[in-house]
Amino acid sequence: MAGRKNALTIDGRKVRFQPGQTLLEVARENGIDVPTLCHLERCKPTGACRVCVVEVKGARSLVTACTMPASDGLDVSTGTDRVLAARRLVIELLMASGEHDCATCESNGACLLQDLAYRYQVEKVRFGRTGEHPPREDSNPLIMRDFSKCILCGRCVQACEEIQVNQAISFGYRGARSKIVAKGDLPLEDSDCVFCGECVQVCPVGALLEKKAKGLGRTWEMNKVRTTCTYCGVGCQIHLHVRNNRVIKVTGVDGARPNHGSLCVKGRFGFEFIHAEDRLTTPLIKDSSGEFRPVDWDEALGHVAGRFMEIRDRRGGGALAGLTSARATNEENYLMQKLVRAGFGTNNVDHCARL
Ligand code: SF4
Ligand code: SF4
Ligand code: SF4
Ligand code: FES
Structure with a gap:
């Protein structure tokens, strides 16, 4: 029947979906909040963290909503006791996997794992840490890598590969030694990294940080x-x-x-x-002795306008020209060419990025 096609039930509500959508997309489209950690917009879902698990009637195990395609007739529950217990366990294991001492962490207040621990009231971590973490890497001036807080969600790898198309980092080693590595485990500055910082922006925890911002707020x-x-x-x-x-x-x-x-x-x-x-924080005018003198904006603009008009009136608009810059906005560039054409009376206008 046409009316029943592409419809499923989620938390007791019958909803429609588009072919190709995941359960996560269907849930969010219908205002149902399913938590995620590894999921990254604009990238292929990986199902790495399992925080987004939901229960599908008739399925033996819980499924990850970010990877599971919506299909006709599914009966999905996003908040059963089984789902909540599984999410709590995942969060607990992730907290146990590293040194998650939030009080001194730069990401305190901006950390998805911390938010989830609060939301699901994970107050105690029953498991011990396994093995030593590689030392923090802060040999370059821009990005700090703190492996003790990395939850191996893979978002940085995806952002580098799928969004920036740089492929500078990947998963390295196995098991408890797993680590995000650059060029076979070199410091970032010795790898193919171009320091775009996309990985830092998408890291959901405090494992990748802007080094210059450390301790500043x-x-x-x-x-x-x-x-x-x-x-x-x-x-x-x-x-x-x-x-x-x-x-x-x-x-x-x-x-x-x-x-x-x-x-x-x-x-x-x-x-x-x-x-x-x-x-420079204030305009300067060079006086007759060749020395610069600080002035206010009114005086500076009046001086420049006066000199422009003097040249135009004495030698014609063709004696003047305007060179604009890609560092200015479109609006500023528009105003610049308008000044040159309408004010100076010449088409002598060009732009540094034209060629
Ligand atoms: S990464 Fe998140 S959970 Fe871990 S210490 Fe920092 S704020 Fe806390
Ligand atoms: S900063 Fe380096 S590792 Fe990070 S996304 Fe950019 S190129 Fe990749
Ligand atoms: S560095 Fe951050 S984004 Fe990359 S895997 Fe670790 S936690 Fe995930
Ligand atoms: S968000 Fe779905 S598995 Fe991580």
Whole structure:
């Protein structure tokens, strides 16, 4: 019957789905919250963590909602005692797998594992740790890798391979020695890593960190200011994480065009110029003695406008030209060409990224 096609029951509700959707997608589309850890938007589901388990009537074992395709007539339960007990056990095992001392962790307050432990009230961890963790890697200036907090969810590997298409990291070793490795287990700076930081952004715990941000503030102490990256003409959308009027770190804005949360090394890590000691913070006018004199914006703009008009009136608009920059926004570039065409009266306008 056409009316029954592509329909399943989830938590007692009959819902429709599109062929190809997973149970996780169907649940979320219908406002049912199924927790995830390893699941990463825009990447193939791996089913690595098993936090998203749900119960399907008639199936012997619980299934992972992020990998299980929706199919006609399934009867799915997302919150039975069996499901909750399984999720608690998974969370407990993940907490036991590393050194999850939240009080001193940089990710405290921004950690999916911590959120899940709270949500499912995992107060005690009954299992001991297995083996030693590799030492923390902080030999490069940008990314710190703390293997003692890595839950081997694989999100970093997927982000590197499927989103940034860099393939710089992968799973290495086996069993208790499993580890995310770069180029056969070299430090990141000796591997194919281009330091885009995508892996840091997607790491759900405190295993990958922006090194420059370490110790400079907790997530809840920072304001997120949305802006546009100034490094090139793509116009990536970024969040500046600001504390006490200082930019602590930069992240991409998830889901926002054109970059959908991804950034390059410049956009993510190249923000120190903002607070550089020798950065110009006030306009300067060179006086007749050749010395620069600090002035306010009104005087500076009046001076520049006066000189432009003087040249235009004496030698014609063709004596002037405007060269714009990919570091400016589209709107600023539009205004620049308008000034040159309408104000100077010339088409002498060009752009550094044209060729
Ligand atoms: S990674 Fe998460 S769970 Fe582990 S110590 Fe840090 S905040 Fe706590
Ligand atoms: S920084 Fe970029 S290139 Fe390097 S491992 Fe992470 S995702 Fe891959
Ligand atoms: S480093 Fe982070 S993202 Fe990568 S596997 Fe470990 S926990 Fe997952
Ligand atoms: S989120 Fe489904 S297995 Fe990890």
